[in-house]
Amino acid sequence: MPHRYTAVLLLIVTLALSACASNGSAKAGAAGAASDPWETVNRKTDAFNTAVDKATLKPLAKGYRKIMPDLARRGISNFFDNLGTPAVALNNFLQGKGRDGFVDIGRFLMNSTVGIGGLIDVGTEFGLTEHDEDFGQTLAVWGVGDGPYVVIPFFGPSTLRDALARPVDILSGPLHYYENSSVRDKLRVLQAIDLRTRLLTAERFLEDSNDRYITLRESYLQNRNYKIYDGDPPMDDDFYDDIYDDMLDEEP
Template sequence: MVTSIRNLCLLLGVVSLTSACTAMRAPSDSDPLEGLNRTVDGFNQVVDKAVVKPLAQGYDKVTPPEIKTVIGNFFSNLDDVSVAFNNLLQGKPKAAGSDITRFALNTTIGIVGIADVATELGFQKHDEDFGQTLGVWGVGSGPYLVLPLLGPSTLRDAPGRFVDAPLDPLYHYDDVRVRNSLFVVHAVNTRARLLPATDLVERVALDQYAFVRDAYLRRRASLIRDGAPDPAERVYEDFDDEPSSSVAPQAFPPFRAALVQPEPVDQQADAVIPADLQQSERARSGLGLLN
């Protein structure tokens, strides 16, 4: 019994020391505003736990999966307009044409988007926004930002919301009450879909703020490259081309594999943080509360 208590005290001490070190560390290069960001993040989490998450849990419990799929399809269809516009700006007319075709098919045959017939016909769903467009044009991301209620962003991505918002057909719907109600439904439906992922983050992440920040920045960089490998992570490929007169060719593989493996946190981030959580304009209303 005494040993168990001693071990528990030691564990609590290690956790406290780790938390203190985290709080005292210098801000990273990508997050010079970490102190302010953590304050906003704390506010967002309070609102999420008090309002948004309970609504999402109740909605998830009473809404049939088929209805949630229909709602998701409807808003995904509206999103294709903005996606097509940004693909054009990024110099990808073929992808933009596919997006426009998706919107036409799902709006007509799919009955205002409630059925995703375009995907069934082979037209791939893309994920583009004006923040990514600026990145493709060579604009740096700038400091990481946590926006009140909206969540993860950057100095580059945040203004992009003002470009993408008017491209949403729902933005121009005249009935304000209906329009705002649909925005709320979209936010709650998306939050409900992310419940398993965010619950997992809460269980496995020692520092949820840093976990979501790193996952967001990594995901955004990947989207700008359209999923292409990061050149900075290919620095060890030259091992294969170097002559080896005194060392057997197979001497390096285990060491080389360890060098090029991504960090465990990044692997977890890509696995459990869906794209919607990485601050796309489609998930803007309330999803920032999840970080």
């Protein structure tokens, strides 16, 4: 992508996110009820994504898991996790978490050298904690509101804020700047299969639910809230109200 198109794309994302910020603080909205005004369209998009997944990525992931040894799959997962570490470090710095950012840099350097290009997670063995940050989380820390829940074709569940931040995540990844398009595209396909394989076990939870769409939506939003607060999200006030109401109902 030429640099001028990249600059225009970033400008569009920034302007759109400014509008998204009018929905209020992300940390205030993340703990509340899901905002899903586009549920009708979202359900159709989710059904489309599910159909495409069943015809493409899911069988590929099952075959990949069946023929690829555990050790090899773990190495490939480590490789892609390591490849995304510089972007994680950048977002930690943008969020004001300098210590975590330097830990990420240390992990990347150690895994890329001693860990043979990231195939072996040496950093964890040396106490360098792995983090999971993206630009959507950074915007949340800066006070940009979630916006409505939205299901993106082919990509799945998101919020409006995270959907608009996704291009920045793509631009911050090293694969985007790898000039050999043939190798780059093959790596992206392998990365998608690797990610889908990791989700095979978790999807059983969705299959057992009464309403797959609602279960996926709530799980996604709770997981995003968990990540934004680094594993310590605030308790929703409605949760305490429900407990109080239950206690009143149980009184004689």
